[in-house]
């Protein structure tokens with residue numbers, strides 16, 4: 001088996017996922033980007049001498065097939081970054097069932113789908129692995145208009161802790177990061193009013209950038225964090241302090 005680590009990054013074609021993919025490629029990992037956007041995924045993987053697969057993380061059958069193919073080709077998966085996520089914002093009383101369901105399916109069930117397959121087919125057998133789930137501070141403190149999204153991210157935090165407890169005896173570490181307000185296409189969609197109110201409350205008075213998230217994720221999958229599991233690290237300029 002090759003010494004090179006194989007890292008799977010869901011939603012790795014752009015934004016935070018691409019910054020993480022770049023960081024892991026720079027750390028000598030073979031990076032496999034999972035995304036639904038074929039042209040962006042192909043171009044992102046091309047820049048990193050990596051690979052990509054077009055998979056909807058919410059679809060169990062697609063995930064099963066992709067994970068089997070990756071293991072067949074690269075023989076193992078050492079690192080899994082569950083990053084794919086969407087927003088479909090709305091207040092409780094106006095939220096449509098389909099918007100609630102799609103956010104939960106992708107942000108929460110997607111983490112379950114990928115973690116289950118990768119752990120079962122590779123990490124448990126090899127008795128080694130590192131998983132990092134990309135949660136959000138709104139999964140901790142809530143956010144008006146993001147009922148579905150905050151529920152999905154709170155669920156991701158709970159799953160992180162349960163997975164850490166279930167898998168530590170197989171030498172698999174599971175952690176999460178909870179970014180605050182990071183400059184990506186996802187946050188570009190927010191109105192100036194919402195952005196301003198966030199900035200007022202951020203002690204560092206600025207947005208974060210995807211590279212600042214990637215640096216922490218890289219630490220959490222490296223040997224430098226070998227005694228850390230089940231933790232949630234906020235990356236938010238001091239917005240949440242608890």
Ligand SMILES: NC(=O)c1ccc[n+]([C@@H]2O[C@H](COP(=O)([O-])OP(=O)(O)OC[C@H]3O[C@@H](n4cnc5c(N)ncnc54)[C@H](O)[C@@H]3O)[C@@H](O)[C@H]2O)c1
Pocket residue numbers: 010011012013014015016017034035036037055056057058083084085086106134135136137178179180181182183184185186187
């Ligand atoms: N940007 C922020 O401020 C912020 C803050 C906290 C948490 N996050 C989380 O970080 C992660 C990345 O966010 P981002 O800002 O880079 O978003 P983004 O929209 O820029 O990128 C998300 C990527 O996920 C892919 N994706 C969407 N649905 C998918 C699916 N069903 N299957 C596979 N891939 C899919 C998209 O094609 C895209 O490439 C998300 O989980 C998000 O919730 C972002």
